[in-house]
Amino acid sequence: MAEINKGEMLYEGKAKRLYRTDNPDELIMEFKDSLTAFDAVKKDTLAGKGAINNQVSALLMGALGEAGIESTFIELLDETHSLVKSVEIVPLEVIVRYEAHGSLCRRYGIEAGTLINPPLVEIGYKNDELHDPFLTDEIAALMGLATLDEIARIKYLALITGEKLKEIYLKQGVKLLDFKLEFGRFAPRTDKWGGPGQPRIILADEVTADTCRLVDAATGEKLDKDLFRFDLGDVGEGYKKLLAKLGG
């Protein structure tokens, strides 16, 4: 593992912190032990959760990278820290759904578990005060959150990311029901040939049990944040089981 040399803290969110490094294209991401749900109305901490999510995200983003899907993940630094690319986050939450659960059911009265095929790609405006409201491509473009071209790219990347994630999980007997992604604009100041790199939209943030709805394919047992959301069982055990299944 590389040496950790954290600079100024640039950002602290509900589950992560970001620090500068000497390289303007790279940041250090720290995973916290906090758990939040329902717009952070429900909060808790869980010792070891940051370490698990750091490793799960590294394993998944690593596998996505091997499949040709670029993300901000560069390498694991230690249990709770990873080196990541510095991006300008697109203020959209991108949700891909294979079954109807959660907010989709609450908003429209759709029965939980309804199969969704082809999958649905939803976008929401990342804004805590407004409770991340769901929106259309046209409204996102009108608000200047992203261009229609960027949104088309983001939705395509979300769909192919989902295909790869489903495959990875299913090999471990885990079924992916839906997940949330974030994307960033990466405009590297330097690339390996010494010039400024090609600006591009890449997968950002994290891919963990906090951002995926996952069940054991055989038993239906939940392995994700719903354990915490609805007090359904031992969250730590669920998260550890998932990490073990992914080979961490």
Added chain:
Amino acid sequence: MAEINKGEMLYEGKAKRLYRTDNPDELIMEFKDSLTAFDAVKKDTLAGKGAINNQVSALLMGALGEAGIESTFIELLDETHSLVKSVEIVPLEVIVRYEAHGSLCRRYGIEAGTLINPPLVEIGYKNDELHDPFLTDEIAALMGLATLDEIARIKYLALITGEKLKEIYLKQGVKLLDFKLEFGRFAPRTDKWGGPGQPRIILADEVTADTCRLVDAATGEKLDKDLFRFDLGDVGEGYKKLLAKLGG
């Protein structure tokens, strides 16, 4: 005016009632004097309002019909009744916006009055219990509310209806900021050649000051339901002014 021969009442909503006629393809629509806003949390009655809206809707749907946009409106029967085509209502509220106002501003924090060009066509699920939630074409299709083909047709009809409405209003010095439409599936059992008619999506419901956001183009004075929503002035006077401007 035609004779009124109301049969069984088929439907009573917040602002209208529908009755059978002897012709299975035709119903009688009655406009009530009730005013409701904010999901019917705010309610009142206003003597004469039903008559005004019946006439405004007849004038506007008549003009739309002359411009080639088919609606359910057939003819005025008396002050508060019109003869209309019997359709299966598509359970979507279709909103066309030329400026940001109301729910769009509340949901996303967009500044009121922001110009929207090209106009935005939003759809919502007509469901009082769920508060008419906003949705995407894909979710509406998933829920079986309409096919993607029907939604494309509905959005196109909403846009061309808006162009015609803007023109009609502007001739009278009235600016249209946004409006709501509903559409229905009309599958006539008989047509003028004696056979079953071509099934088609047509404009339904009403086009009145209850469903349009309107201001006097010169003074900015409100002429629509916002007078009632926000207690901004004499609702009856506003509605009467609008009817007078439209030549009723």
